[in-house]
Amino acid sequence: MPGVLKIILQRLALGVLTLFIVSIVIFTAVNMLPGDFAELILGQGATPEAVASIRRDLGLDQPALTRYFEWLGDMLTGNLGTSFAQLNFQTNMGGGEMKTVVSQIAPRFANTMFLAGVTAAIAVPFALMLGILSALYRNSVFDRFTNIFTLSSISSPEFFLAYILILFLAVLNPILPSLSNIYEGMGFGERLQKTLLPALTLTLVVTAHMMRMTRAAIINLLASPYIEMARLKGMSPMRVIVKHALPNALAPIINVIALNLAYLITGVVVVEVVFVYPGIGQLFVDAVKIRDIPVVQACCLIFAGAYILLNLTADILSVLSNPRLRHPK
Amino acid sequence: MTRLTRRGLLRSGAAAGMLAASGLPLQAQMKRGGRLRAGLAGANTSDNWDSRTHSDNFMQNAGNGCVFDSLTEVAADGTLIGELAESWEATPDAKTWTFNLRQGVTFHNGKPFGADDVIESLMLHTAEDSKSAAKPIVSAITEMKKITDHQVQFVLADGNADLPYLLSDYHLNIYPAGQIEEAIAKGIGTGLYQVVSFDPGVRFVGKRVDSHYKDGRAGFFDEIEFIAINDSTARMNALLTGQVDAINRIDVKTEALIKANPMVNLQEVTGNRHFTFPMLTNVAPFNDVNVRRALKYGINRQELLDKILLGHGRVGNDTPIGPANQYYAGDMEQLSYDPDKAAFYLKEAGMDSLNIDLSASSAAFAGAVDAAQLYQSSAKPAGININVVQESADGYWSNVWLKKPFCASFWSGRATEDWMFSSAYEDGAPWNDSQWGTEDSARFQELLVMGRKELDSAKRREIYTEMQMILRDDGGVIIPMFANWVQGVSNKIATPNTIGNLWGMDNARMAERWAMA
Incomplete structure (x- = not known):
């Protein structure tokens, strides 16, 4: 290759x-x-x-x-x-050991990655599933409802979604903690529980984009002759979509997923502040407040690097998933 | 000065009944055990155990309030009690002070506490290039002498009757001599709680030491957890959902949420924190005392208090001395809003109307621009036309404050009258934000020096009352209001009847003074 x-x-x-x-x-x-x-x-x-x-x-x-x-x-x-x-x-x-920017950022970055990981584990399957289902039942009540729900959640500011979730899941029904102050030495279960509310907020923010793209890419393909062929063979609609349409729709979907994953790393500032999550976003805000340039620079480089790497990964994956691009004439 | 809610009254009323029946002080009913979880604003990722850098409520609480002790301590009622010092005495000129130190105290690492620790810890603040906020306090001490292992003598350049008070400052923590660097890296003090974990700007966890000289009168919790929550909504959510037991700096706009929740109570005390409009008294037209008086009568203090602080404070009388000070002249006649008088003094100054700029920004205090606009409208009937200049919050302290002739500002106040006056009203002091000097009031500056050396409390009261009167009538700083410390406490926590008002969270000593209910 x-x-x-x-x-x-x-x-x-x-x-x-x-x-x-x-x-x-x-x-x-x-x-x-x-x-x-x-x-x-x-x-x-x-x-x-x-x-x-x-x-x-x-x-x-x-x-x-x-x-x-x-x-x-x-x-x-x-x-x-x-x-x-x-x-x-x-x-x-005078004297003594000093914490470098790297040692300052590393634990915060690990926390942000944990939050991004939990969110991705919820959001990606959830969005794909919604996308496939709404392509399958397009223009049905389900499709309409999903569209309205995801579009209105992506259109609301993050802090608003965060407060709505806090209101329903922490204040009115105390199921989840509104404070996500995870720390070193916390058990995985507890950490997961504390991370859930910010992860759900971010899920609401990123789902619409991925779900809409999945739906559009699949519907786009549904008009192609080979899909009609599959349907004529008597395949079930679900099987047609998962087996025939989805693999060909992967390239644009992967691109959107990658963009949203990058957003999960770089766009978490507001969510981290609302939930007091000790991630890189909070560190960044603190550093900008006191004009601590070395920390600001390092954070920005990490943010930019995340975007570049994830975009690159997306491009490579879409090339790999498309034989026509894999073997250019 | 705590404000009682109906619920609070029932609770404390019951407690008072028990108190009367048992004849024990309330303190005796505080029981040991439990974990205090507090959500605190004022944390930063640059926080550390070097008390010279402490400047905000989080590190005040974790440093001086948990891990470290200072020589003296201001009790909740404002009186001075010994902490690491047991007793002290001064020569009649208040120049030579002898402190008897507590015996049998050990640091968290086992090192016994003694005179060397005091001297070496205080010397930290006068080191060359030290940026300690307490540098002026310690550099006034010309000689520190160890008399015995548990007695030290300080000789001052000029007499200062307030020295024991000044030594209670939260910057002046005592570290173990010879191990200061390690103590600052790990947080090793003589306090009630030793460090379990500390993540700057995120979290502090402390564990009660097994035996301590304050046993029985302070330090009731087994464990302390301070969580850094700088966002005020997040702080409120954490309290309302029961994830923390106490929070500082409640946004008074959300007071209703606390009142509606039966699990939490509002705790409110008026201290020395005040909002100001300083004018440079060496710049025209503010060099004319009649113009200053016109401006004093042209501001509607009550309206500012009601609209900017939503009533959570008390009106100021143009003196920086507040209810948390010993010699606060609370019964002095209050300046009132009187446009006619303002117009009268304007005439005295030979003017029919006055046009001035007032610089304000949210950096001075929350709502400063609104306050300036209210001032503008209240001064108008007197013929004073205030043009409100909205300044940028960034760089406000370096570009506007002390530079623009009339601006908005704030002071968190000081524990003693002398400290407050010498920081902001002494001729030539760097932060004298009204350029108040001998030219304006030779008497004031004379009294300032007199009061500093006076050991007789009754005479000091006279001196400081006269100084407050001078500032009220002639001073160059308009002080419309004192802001309350407004904090939220869960009803799982028992608090004493008197709450310290020098700093937020019971003088930042909630970990020592509060207990599980």
């Missing part, structure tokens, strides 16, 4: 370039925000001397260009640096 390999390499190279551009955009954007780390951490106590002393300690008194290239150089050697908050603490203390 040299064709596929070539695509992968090409896309990876493009991905690295994208990451580079993203890092420039983020750095510029954070620098354009009013206030910097020194001013924000000191708040009302920001005397000029204290601000200057923190800026000197963190190298914030250097020109932006110098700072960017220093960061880039470190990053290229695999060193994501140390957060300003840690560095500031360090200069207060």
